[in-house]
Amino acid sequence: MNQADKNEDEFDVERLRKQVSEIRTISTEETTSGKRPSQPAELNDFAKRVAAQFREDKFSPAMMTGLFRLVDFVMLFLIGCAISFSYVQEPRVMALYTVTIASGAALSVLFIQMADCYQLPVLRAPKNSLPPLLGAWALSFAAMTMMLFFFKAGGTYSRVWFATWFMLGASYLVAERFLLAWSLRRWLRNGMLERRAVIVCGGQPAQELIRNLESQPDNDIRILGVFDDRLDRRSPDLVAGYPKLGTATELVEFVRAARVDMLIISLPMTAEKRILDLLRKLWILPVDIRLAAHSSKLKFRPRAYSHIGKVAMLDVFDRPINDWDSVAKRIFDIVFATIAIACLWPVMLGTALAVKLTSRGPVIFKQKRHGFNNETINVFKFRSMYTHLSDVTAANAVTKGDPRVTPVGRFIRKTSIDELPQLFNVLAGGLSLVGPRPHAVLAQTHDRVYADVVEGYFARHRVKPGVTGWAQINGWRGEIDSDEKIRFRTAYDLYYIENWSLWFDLKILFLTPIRLLNTENAY
Numbered sequence: 001m002n003q004a005d006k007n008e009d010e011f012d013v014e015r016l017r018k019q020v021s022e023i024r025t026i027s028t029e030e031t032t033s034g035k036r037p038s039q040p041a042e043l044n045d046f047a048k049r050v051a052a053q054f055r056e057d058k059f060s061p062a063m064m065t066g067l068f069r070l071v072d073f074v075m076l077f078l079i080g081c082a083i084s085f086s087y088v089q090e091p092r093v094m095a096l097y098t099v100t101i102a103s104g105a106a107l108s109v110l111f112i113q114m115a116d117c118y119q120l121p122v123l124r125a126p127k128n129s130l131p132p133l134l135g136a137w138a139l140s141f142a143a144m145t146m147m148l149f150f151f152k153a154g155g156t157y158s159r160v161w162f163a164t165w166f167m168l169g170a171s172y173l174v175a176e177r178f179l180l181a182w183s184l185r186r187w188l189r190n191g192m193l194e195r196r197a198v199i200v201c202g203g204q205p206a207q208e209l210i211r212n213l214e215s216q217p218d219n220d221i222r223i224l225g226v227f228d229d230r231l232d233r234r235s236p237d238l239v240a241g242y243p244k245l246g247t248a249t250e251l252v253e254f255v256r257a258a259r260v261d262m263l264i265i266s267l268p269m270t271a272e273k274r275i276l277d278l279l280r281k282l283w284i285l286p287v288d289i290r291l292a293a294h295s296s297k298l299k300f301r302p303r304a305y306s307h308i309g310k311v312a313m314l315d316v317f318d319r320p321i322n323d324w325d326s327v328a329k330r331i332f333d334i335v336f337a338t339i340a341i342a343c344l345w346p347v348m349l350g351t352a353l354a355v356k357l358t359s360r361g362p363v364i365f366k367q368k369r370h371g372f373n374n375e376t377i378n379v380f381k382f383r384s385m386y387t388h389l390s391d392v393t394a395a396n397a398v399t400k401g402d403p404r405v406t407p408v409g410r411f412i413r414k415t416s417i418d419e420l421p422q423l424f425n426v427l428a429g430g431l432s433l434v435g436p437r438p439h440a441v442l443a444q445t446h447d448r449v450y451a452d453v454v455e456g457y458f459a460r461h462r463v464k465p466g467v468t469g470w471a472q473i474n475g476w477r478g479e480i481d482s483d484e485k486i487r488f489r490t491a492y493d494l495y496y497i498e499n500w501s502l503w504f505d506l507k508i509l510f511l512t513p514i515r516l517l518n519t520e521n522a523y
Contacts, residue, residue: 043253047245050225051257058192058259061220062323065118068180069109075172076105080165087158096156101165104144108169111136111143120193120220124184126177133173141166194222197262198251200278202228202235202244206266209292209311210240216309224260227251248281255285256374262288264313269293279316284459286373289317320497321463332502333433336509337426348420351382354408361387364421369438372464377430379438380421384409416477416516422467434505435466436493437477445486453483460493463500470496473508473515 043051080101084094115132116122122129141162148157187193199206206226213221225245228235237244245254254260263282267275269291282289290306290313306313321329341348352363364380371377383390389404405413412418425431431438443450451457471477471492476485496504 041247041250041253043250043257044246046243047225047250047254048257050243050245051254054196054224054258054260056259058194059187060261060323061120061193061195063327064193065120065123066324068118068123069113072112072173072176073105073109075176076108076169077101079168079172080104083161083164083168084158087161097161100144100148100157104140104165107143108137108140111140120184121217123177123180126174126181129177130174133177134170137166137170137173188220191222193220195220195261196224196259197221197264198224198245198254198260199226199239199242200228200248200251200263200265200282201267201274202226202230202239203266205268205292207240209264209266210242212311213308214240216311219309221262221308224258227254248278252281252285255287260285260287261319262290265289265291265316267291269314280455283317284456284462286319286462287317288315288319290314291316319462321500325500328502329432329505330429332505333426336433337423341423341427344420344423347417351408351412351417351420355382355384355406355412358408359383359386359406361390365390367440369440370461370465371430371438372461374458374461376441377425377438377465379431380425382409382412382418382421384413384418419467426467430464432464432466433468434496434508435464435469436460436496437469437472437489438465445483450486450490453486454490456494457486457490460490460497463497468508468512469493470504470508473511475515 081098084097084101112118112133115136117129117133117136184193199210206228210223213219213223223242225243226239227246227248227250228244229247229249235244245251251263255263263285265275265278267278269275275291279289290308293312293314306315355363361383363383365383365385366378366380368376369379384406385404386406409418422431426433439450445453469492471489474492476489476492496508
């Protein structure tokens with residue numbers, strides 16, 4: 001291939017990536033101009049049964065390999081410490097040993113990672129992985145020996161301890177790899193470590209893709225079925241032994257009913273219009289979206305691809321806040337929610353008494369709202385309205401001077417104190433501290449639900465909703481009485497999702513009390 005052809009091929013994929021990235025922006029700027037979009041499709045009975053089989057969560061391969069690294073570090077550290085206790089009596093020297101052992105264990109895990117010995121296919125074949133594994137372990141000891149030599153600290157450490165740690169550590173790594181291989185085979189058979197995928201678009205390209213995936217010796221992909229909008233002979237009811245479960249519109253409901261990890265579009269890259277039309281429907285889902293490149297004649301740079309086995313894929317969308325990021329965010333939520341409850345319990349107790357003593361009815365008001373992946377969750381609030389006038393569905397938004405709101409309710413709504421019980425939603429796992437604010441399932445503006453106003457509205461449900469969010473600290477809180485307000489809220493929510501980090505969460509969290517001083521739209 002000459003240079004001109006290479007440049008043309010790279011331009012094609014970059015153009016496709018650019019068009020895909022514009023989908024987010026276009027979707028939040030366009031409205032339906034009063035035209036109601038297509039309603040959620042009803043899944044057929046067979047698709048419902050398939051979805052029900054895969055409703056439960058399972059372990060992520062990335063999470064498990066990360067856990068294996070952590071276990072290796074802890075075990076190698078404990079082995080080194082256990083041996084050192086037999087040789088060291090002086091506390092000062094013991095502290096030096098502990099630092100060295102921790103550094104050596106971390107270095108070992110790093111070298112084992114660099115040797116690709118934490119990849120699932122490698123872990124499933126322990127005999128082939130032993131040479132690079134033991135080589136990485138030996139290399140870490142060589143590195144420690146050099147450091148001790150250059151720092152002239154060799155005389156401080158016992159040679160017996162050093163050699164014993166090396167031998168026992170090597171024995172542990174070998175034994176652990178055979179145990180892991182046995183466990184992985186069992187977990188894969190039970191579906192605990194699989195990645196669940198759906199093929200989008202059927203026909204011959206899908207059949208070739210499925211055959212290629214199934215031919216991979218270390219394939220962890222479980223194909224749940226095929227979804228295709230075409231109804232003619234190009235899209236048969238059975239593709240390579242897998243059933244056609246419905247259309248692309250029905251796929252949205254299927255992913256909300258089942259735990260799906262990945263959507264693989266089996267269209268040629270030259271079919272840009274069809275690909276983009278599909279992505280406009282599917283990007284709102286919290287899944288990885290890949291474009292199969294197995295049959296493409298275009299040759300891209302290696303970094304443009306990811307691979308499932310040897311099958312090339314073009315990464316289109318990644319699920320946000322996934323794997324270890326989700327663990328870090330969950331720890332962040334638990335820690336800061338606990339601190340907030342410990343600090344604010346007098347305020348919550350006082351509010352509960354004020355609500356109970358000034359109007360009849362329960363202290364806590366529960367409302368059904370949209371959660372992660374459009375699931376319905378119960379969100380707690382201090383009751384701010386008279387019980388007989390409460391609007392559980394939020395079909396009628398609270399307005400300025402609304403007679404349904406109690407005097408105490410008016411104050412706690414304006415100061416957002418009514419939201420404090422949602423800290424317990426955070427501890428329970430239904431909410432996050434920071435994220436797109438959850439809206440009531442029937443919330444609307446001008447007699448139109450929000451999804452009718454903003455095309456990409458449901459994309460904000462790709463992450464867990466939050467007690468506070470980027471939109472709220474930028475002034476978009478309170479009453480939503482115009483199309484512009486929900487469009488801007490959605491745009492800020494999508495910006496948060498695409499740019500998430502723990503530092504971003506921390507920034508939003510600490511800015512929230514300051515921005516709450518602006519009560520202009522809070523009634």
